[in-house]
Amino acid sequence: MKKILVRSGMSPLDTFSADEIIKRNAIGNNVGNLMYAYSVFRNLTTENVELVSDYYRTNPLDAEMINETYDAYAIPLANAIRPSFIPTLKKYTELIQKLKIPVYVIGMGMAFPYEPNISSKRPFDDDVKRFVSAVLEKSNILGLRGQITSDYLSYLGFKEGQDHQVIGCPSMYTFGENIKIRDIELNTSSSxxxxxxxxxxxxxxxxxxxxxxxxxxxxxxxxxxxxxxxxxxxxxxxxxxxxxxxxxxxxxxxxxxxxxxxxxxxxxxxxxxxxxxxxxxxxxxxxxxxxxxxxxxxxxxxxxxxxxxxxxxxxxxxxxxxxxxxxxxxxxxxxxxxxxxxxxxxSHQRNYNNFINFLNKNEIEHVYNYNAKGLKLPFDDKLEKIKLLDPVSPITSCSSEEMKERLQKSFEIMVPKQEKENNKLKGKVKEKNKKLDKKENKIKKDEKVISDLKLDIERKSKDLKKSKEQNKKLVLKLQNIENSRSWKLTRPLRLLRQKR
CATH class of the missing domain: 3.40.50 (Rossmann fold)
Known part of the structure; x- marks a missing residue:
């Protein structure tokens, strides 16, 4: 059986408790991330293919293990093109460059203002280029979330329809083409x-x-x-x-x-x-x-x-x-x-067919025929065997026992997180102190240079003053000579010599 590694904080088959999710940050800071992961697992799990979560582990040193264990790497991405995610994107680039298996990017997007200027240069342009280039060496085409992202990659030099294709958010294809919206009669009792x-x-x-x-x-x-x-x-x-x-x-x-x-x-x-x-x-x-x-x-x-x-x-x-x-x-x-x-x-039927076209371009096995007919999928069989947890309600609605349990677990999570946060802050303070030390050393060197320049200026000022005084004396001496009786008496002789 083939195994595909999937970028996700947890598998839809994982039943992590709330405190475990908080401890792991299994939702990647936003529970919406679970939605498109569910779609990828459901659409790519077949009788011959098993999907495994990477639990958001991004380590280039894992390349050899991934090459030996998995047949492909599927990377669903949300708004990955944003400053705060660039360090992670760089790690993925380094990891992908070391992989020997196919790598599929499914649904990458950006976080720009509502009316972005696509052609303006951004500090992370080169990082995005390297990432996209690395992926294209391992797959045929990238799937993007929308036209603005597509226009941005085109601005970076990649070709729409050849290097990248708009597919929307994969979460929308969780149940294939089967979307039918109910009508509503709104009233004060509506949910x-x-x-x-x-x-x-x-x-x-x-x-x-x-x-x-x-x-x-x-x-x-x-x-x-x-x-x-x-x-x-x-x-x-x-x-x-x-x-x-x-x-x-x-x-x-x-x-x-x-x-x-x-x-x-x-x-x-x-x-x-x-x-x-x-x-x-x-x-x-x-x-x-x-x-x-x-x-x-x-x-x-x-x-x-x-x-x-x-x-x-x-x-x-x-x-x-x-x-x-x-x-x-x-x-x-x-x-x-x-x-x-x-x-x-x-537009959903057209969008779903486009998504399937994207999967086919990358030769990714999928469950299109099952989805098209509304049949139960292999992943559905697995999902039916587990008991999903209820949503978390406010702590104020809990019994006193559950409230105590939550607070205790919260404290157990908070202490190591606080220590980790403190260590991060200490590291940042240490790094800033190093930078300050460098700046202080540079300031001291600059001050020494300035001091030497000042001394040099003082010396030159004294020399200049001395030269001015000497010049003044010479001018005065010359004036005395020119005003002397002998100088005046010898003037005809000097003129006669000039004529000759």
Whole structure:
């Protein structure tokens, strides 16, 4: 049987507890990462192929082991083209260059502003070039999340259709071409799912945050690791999270959705999708927050806030509204009138066929025939044999026993994390001290040079002053000679000599 190594923090078949996920950071800081990993596992697992998670291990020294153990390496990437991910991208480049097996990049994207200037030079351009070039030596073509990423790689010199191909987010093909969105009749009893991003515009956050005042059957679905820790333990570890100072955002236990036990943090993609089957509509600024309901057949409205979301929502034709369409007067029913809740269905068949075309170009075995017929997949058989864990609810909703257990586990996680963080800080302080020492030594050398220059200037100033005094004396002496009686008497003789 063939074995494919897959970049993921955990396999969809892993049932890590919440504290284990936090300890490992198995969601890669965002639980949305589990969604596209689920799709890759489900679509590429066949009777002849087994997929294995790499648990986000990126070590070029593993190359020999990977070559000996696996037949290929599948690397699903989200917004990998961003400054904070470049160090990891460099490691992948070094690792890939040492591999002798095929390497498939499935769904790489970027994190640019909503209206990016593609042709502007970026400090990581060369790093991206090296990564793409390394992958193309191990596969036929890269799969990209959207047209903006495609335009960027074309700007770097790679050819669209030959080196790279837009395939969208692989999470959208979890169940193949089988997407059918239900209709909705909105009322105050409707089940609403809300997702938010701290970076979203304040008007958007105000609107989303206010929905809990109008719809009591509402749940907030957070995705970030900071939010998972808040939900699990009641407070972020190691100080405040990024979103703690954001207004109109559920970032503490005093927020309405936390006080009313309206928060669910999912520990697996299958359980997240299953929950969404019982929701009437999902709305928010998170991509995978609206992919999950889409896969469940639930209507959704997406509010793109950057180029990453823009290219994906446009490619998959998500029902969407712009930031500018939301203000203090906006109501959910107003937005429903502006969108076509079935728009995804109109392009999904074409997008899925394009995805299969991408897999075929790379000669990747897949389960297209199963998906096309809606049959049970080999991976589904494996999934049915495990018991998925329930989502994490706020610690304030737990029994006293569970609360004690969570706090104890949180403390056990926090101490080594704090020590690790302290060691990192010590390392950074040490590195900064080294740089400061170098700067101080350079300053001392510069000061010595400046001091020597000053002495040299003083010496030259004295010499110049002395020369000026000598010149002055000579001028005076010459004037005395020219004014003398003898000089005047001998003038005719000097003129006669000049004529000769």
């Amino acid at each position: 609403i799912s809300v997702n938010m991003t701290p970076k979203a515009d304040q008007e958007v956050l105000k609107f989303l945050n206010s929905l809990s005042d109008h719809y009591k059957n509402l749940n907030f679905i957070p995705q970030d690791m900071d939010e998972m820790i808040l939900t699990y333990s009641g407070t972020p570890f190691l100080g405040g999270a990024i979103n703690t100072k954001v207004d109109n955002y559920p970032n503490n236990l005093m927020s309405n959705v936390y006080k009313n036990n309206q928060v669910k943090f999912f520990l697996s993609a299958p359980s997240w999708i299953e929950h969404m089957r019982n929701v009437d509509i999902s709305i928010g600024t998170r991509l995978h927050g609206n992919v999950a309901p889409t896969l469940a057949g639930t209507p959704s409205i997406t509010i793109p806030i950057d180029a990453r979301m823009r290219e994906l929502s446009e490619y998959h034709n998500f029902p969407r509204v712009s930031i500018e369409e939301i203000n203090a007067e906006t109501k959910l029913e107003n937005l429903l009138e502006k969108v076509d809740l079935h728009s995804i269905e109109k």
